[in-house]
Amino acid sequence: MNRRKFLIGAGSIAAGSAAAMGTGAFTSVSADRTMEVQVSDDADALLAIDDIDDSPNSEYVDTSGNTVSIDIASAEGGTGLNDDAKTIIKDLLKITNQGTQNVYVWAEGLPTDPSVKFGVQDSSDIENDGTGAGENQGAFSSNSNLDTDDIDDDEGDGQEEAAPLVAPGGHVDVEAFALGDLEGLDFDGTITIKAVAEDEA
Amino acid sequence: MKRRNFVLGLGGLASAGTLAMGTGAFTSVSADRRLQVETADDNDALLGLEELGEGYRSTKDGSQVKFNFPSLDNQDPDLGLGADSVYEFDRDADESDKDSPTEGLLRIENQGTQPVDTYSEHETDSELEIELYDVTDPDKTALGDDPVTLDVGEHVDVGFRIRTFDADIGTFDETLTIVAEV
Numbered sequence: 001m002n003r004r005k006f007l008i009g010a011g012s013i014a015a016g017s018a019a020a021m022g023t024g025a026f027t028s029v030s031a032d033r034t035m036e037v038q039v040s041d042d043a044d045a046l047l048a049i050d051d052i053d054d055s056p057n058s059e060y061v062d063t064s065g066n067t068v069s070i071d072i073a074s075a076e077g078g079t080g081l082n083d084d085a086k087t088i089i090k091d092l093l094k095i096t097n098q099g100t101q102n103v104y105v106w107a108e109g110l111p112t113d114p115s116v117k118f119g120v121q122d123s124s125d126i127e128n129d130g131t132g133a134g135e136n137q138g139a140f141s142s143n144s145n146l147d148t149d150d151i152d153d154d155e156g157d158g159q160e161e162a163a164p165l166v167a168p169g170g171h172v173d174v175e176a177f178a179l180g181d182l183e184g185l186d187f188d189g190t191i192t193i194k195a196v197a198e199d200e201a
Numbered sequence: 202m203k204r205r206n207f208v209l210g211l212g213g214l215a216s217a218g219t220l221a222m223g224t225g226a227f228t229s230v231s232a233d234r235r236l237q238v239e240t241a242d243d244n245d246a247l248l249g250l251e252e253l254g255e256g257y258r259s260t261k262d263g264s265q266v267k268f269n270f271p272s273l274d275n276q277d278p279d280l281g282l283g284a285d286s287v288y289e290f291d292r293d294a295d296e297s298d299k300d301s302p303t304e305g306l307l308r309i310e311n312q313g314t315q316p317v318d319t320y321s322e323h324e325t326d327s328e329l330e331i332e333l334y335d336v337t338d339p340d341k342t343a344l345g346d347d348p349v350t351l352d353v354g355e356h357v358d359v360g361f362r363i364r365t366f367d368a369d370i371g372t373f374d375e376t377l378t379i380v381a382e383v
Contacts (some may be wrong), residue, residue, distance in 0.1 A: 022303075024382075024383075025383065026247045026248070026313045026314075026317075027314075027383050028317075028380065028381065028382035028383065029246075029247060029248040029317075029379075029381045029382075030378055030379070030380045031243075031246075031248060031250065031378065031379045031380075032376050032377070032378050033250070033266050033267060033376070033377050033378075033379060034262070034265075034267050034268075034375070034376055034377075035268040035269070035270070035331065035374075035375045035376070036267075036268070036269045036271065036372060036373070036374055036375070036378055037270045037272070037281075037282065037329060037331070037363060037372070037373045037375055038271065038275070038280070038281035038371070038372045038373070039281050039282050039283075039284055039329070039365050039369065039370055039371060039372075039373065040279055040280060040281030040282065040283065040284075040285075040370060041284065041370050042283055042284070042364060044277070044279040044281060045278055045280075045281060045282060045283030045284075045286070046271055046280065046281070046282060046283065047283055047286070048286070049283065066284040066370050067283070067284050067285045069279045080334075089297070099271075100294045100295060100297060100298075101297030101298075101365075102297075104253055115214075131306070142349070149295065170319070177329060197291070197297065199297070200291070
């Protein structure tokens with residue numbers, strides 16, 4: 001009888017210590033967890049991309065779909081840019097930071113040969129104001145003088161190579177410009193607007 | 202004396218034969234043993250899942266972690282991720298205002314007893330693509346492409362990458378599967 005009691009006691013200690021350790025070996029765990037994601041059209045996105053209210057150049061911007069598209073060739077009136085001239089299309093796009101942290105914003109993928117570039121207008125509401133040289137407030141597209149490897153320009157060569165830094169609620173007004181020999185310009189492609197948090201740059 | 206010897210010999214053979222048969226036949230055995238299984242809150246489970254931040258994007262619904270993008274506390278009902286885009290969320294919505302923001306939206310911790318590889322899977326009828334990445338990885342490689350090995354007691358803090366190419370406008374309820382295996 002005594003011996004039997006002892007065995008039961010040992011058994012329960014073993015069980016107790018297993019529980020105290022808390023974990024057993026596991027071979028695999030597969031856990032399904034739920035997520036809710038809201039997708040919005042460009043005007044309502046965290047990085048909002050829209051035309052500019054009351055701008056005559058909104059004619060070039062089609063905001064009817066979920067994503068903005070720009071067509072400079074087939075808008076009402078003329079059908080293309082002048083060759084051997086300097087064309088500036090102001091108030092083309094407004095890009096607004098509807099997120100919660102400062103972001104650098106710029107564009108990639110614009111035509112390079114011949115090239116059409118995007119620049120930051122001085123009507124923008126940005127944190128690194130006055131970064132640009134000449135009439136452009138700052139570089140905006142990767143084929144302008146923007147240095148995409150150094151968008152925060154922490155190499156200290158002067159901020160004209162930096163991308164505009166946009167605080168929550170701030171915006172960049174974007175103009176397009178092209179100059180010089182534009183012969184053979186026929187671009188129909190996708191450009192990418194990028195935003196990267198200030199502390200990631 | 203000779204005969205006795207012979208009998209002993211037989212006995213020895215018989216015994217060897219039984220050993221070779223090995224087992225007796227039985228039709229059924231029913232043995233009750235105690236099994237104790239508990240489910241734990243995600244934070245305390247063998248595969249520990251812990252929400253990071255202040256609860257805007259990464260929360261817990263009962264005992265399970267749950268995620269909302271752009272944010273649970275969305276003041277503007279129209280606000281969302283843009284279509285045809287790639288969004289990366291390294292951290293919760295208000296972390297950037299802090300001096301030392303909490304990086305990552307989810308901590309995956311190995312609270313088991315052996316090293317595991319951990320990654321995520323995402324199956325959906327929508328066009329959304331969702332993957333996790335280690336926020337300390339400069340390349341932000343998706344865990345699905347390169348699972349992170351967690352030793353016992355180790356954790357990885359992950360961010361979310363969401364691709365919205367060809368996605369419709371609207372709100373999507375998605376399921377993300379977090380896997381850990383030896």
